[in-house]
Amino acid sequence: MSDLLSGPVEAAAGLSVYGADAVDKAAPASTRDALVKAGVPGKLAGKDASLWGPDAEAEAKIRLGWVDTHRRSRELLAQLAELKAELADLDHVVLAGMGGSSLAPEVITQTLGKPLTVLDTTDPGQVRAALGDRLERTVVVVASKSGSTVETDSHRRAYWQAFLDAGMTEAEAGRHFVIVTDPGSPLEATANEMGAFTVLADPNVGGRYSALTAFGLVPSALAGVEVAELLDQADALATSLGADQNNPALALGAALGAAATLARDKVALLSDGTGIDGLGDWAEQLIAESTGKAGVGILPVVVESPQSPGATGSDVLTVSYGGALAAGDVPGGGANPDVAVNGPLGAQFLAWEYATAVAGVVLGIDPFNQPNVTESKENTNKILASGLPAETPSFTEGAIEVYAPQGAPGDLAGVLRWLLDGLGDDGYLAVMAYLDRFADADAARLRSLLAQAGGRPVTFGWGPRFLHSTGQYHKGGPQVGSYLQVTGAVAEDLAVPGKPYTFGELQAAQAAGDRQALAGRERPVLRLHLTDRAAGVAQLLDAAGQLRA
Helix, strand or coil: CCCHHHCCEEEECCEEEECHHHHHHCCCCCHHHHHHHCCHHHHHHCCCHHHHCHHHHHHHHCCEHHHCHHHHHHHHHHHHHHHHHHCCCCCEEEEECCHHHCHHHHHHHHHHCCCCEEECCCCHHHHHHHHCCCHHHEEEEEEECCCCCHHHHHHHHHHHHHHHHCCCCHHHHHCCEEEEECCCCHHHHHHHHHCCEEEECCCCECHHHCCCCHHHHHHHHHCCCCCHHHHHHHHHHHCCCCCCCCCHHHHHHHHHHHHHHCCCCEEEEEECCCCCCCHHHHHHHHHHHHHCECCECCEEEECCCCCCCCCCCCCEEEEEEECCCCCCCCCCCCCCCCEEEECCHHHHHHHHHHHHHHHHHHHCCCCCCCCCHHHHHHHHHHHHHHCCCCCCCCEEECCEEEECCCCCCCCHHHHHHHHHHCCCCCCEEEEEEECCCCCCHHHHHHHHHHHHHHCCCEEEEECCHHHHCCHHHHHHCCCCEEEEEEEECCCCCCECCCCCCEHHHHHHHHHHHHHHHHHCCCCCEEEEEECCHHHHHHHHHHHHHHCCC
């Protein structure tokens, strides 16, 4: 980490970036200067699709709408006001969406203190809990760009059946749905059949860049957020995006790219505690899915605090974010981050999107495609059709069945130590928990415990949520990862109406499909199955806590 006071501050429209200049100057030649010399700031602000090379140009042409979508999104404001008035009696807002369709609204509502239930899981317990919460007062925002996301379609089916089972007519049930999707998607036709409200999103914006489109704004507005303020904040920053100087988004992008070229290709993301809650989870998807391909990429590691294990290292760039922070001040007594990004949330969204696209220029990759995401999906579909593969645990210890690679130790502590010891000097560990992120929330403590014991970056993702985020990086990025998958017994399953499988079967198939994709790359994959979730989580945390660095 560095002293932020030693370098200049790049600022515009209330957004400031500290420390980026020092990161850039650590490279043999300035990445920032090379980007300016090539005219990248003006070209990107002008939506020049040639910036990422001829192979990426066709994709970029239809994915650069995020540069100014905040201006077109103003056309939604009147529709959102009418929709909110029409649904004034439905005060429990549920968002059924994955990845880019859910992460931004979750950040927005958490940061601004508005209630929103986010349903981005196939865990039957978590789905059942949502269905049982204020059903008669619930409006379900079903958000899917493609209109074919299996998790979101399953949520829609479950809620539709629940409304009918509660005695509503189909017309009454339809009023409890708002569909957000791209024009012409299968979900648009389904919405018409349901009699649901429909809001069409900007088709020239990819999912992970869609924070300031209908995907971010509709659920947030229904939850009570004054979304026009977010658009104002982004619009104020937008005037700086074409500039060579006083362009904080360019400074951030150049720093991310420069660090990655110097083998600092892990980025620890941490909140500085000054008013923005959860932005790291949103930026994690944006960075990982945009850059993790063709064997290169930047791995985002969301850490709990400046003092958390995994926030430092020779290959780690530490970046803090917040609403208002003086240079050099990080609450909690921690060392200063390498880079600090501070400013209003709407500007943060646009700045990180721009910076990620700039990092794509530096790395020479297409930041708008996700070539490896479909692999686990295809594996899942095959498993749903043919059934789960038969597997025998390597051993069982307490409430945990252990499925370990050949040659691994035969005890829980030993196999965890073996996994950590195999990370090497440039590896990382990804913990992938196919559990209930509320009922089994303690499982997230594994990240810091294993980072402490291993001395290497450790990420944590809830499955299948992470498949729409870091899942692309796991398969397409540098092949230096090791993987700890945690699954759990289902005490009471839940049918997916109209489908031949349950939520529990879908969850298990998604976990198995991802294991297959990772194992096919000959990377270490350790699966721990909790036969009793509460006891298994406690046992696993105890074992991880006993490990020594």
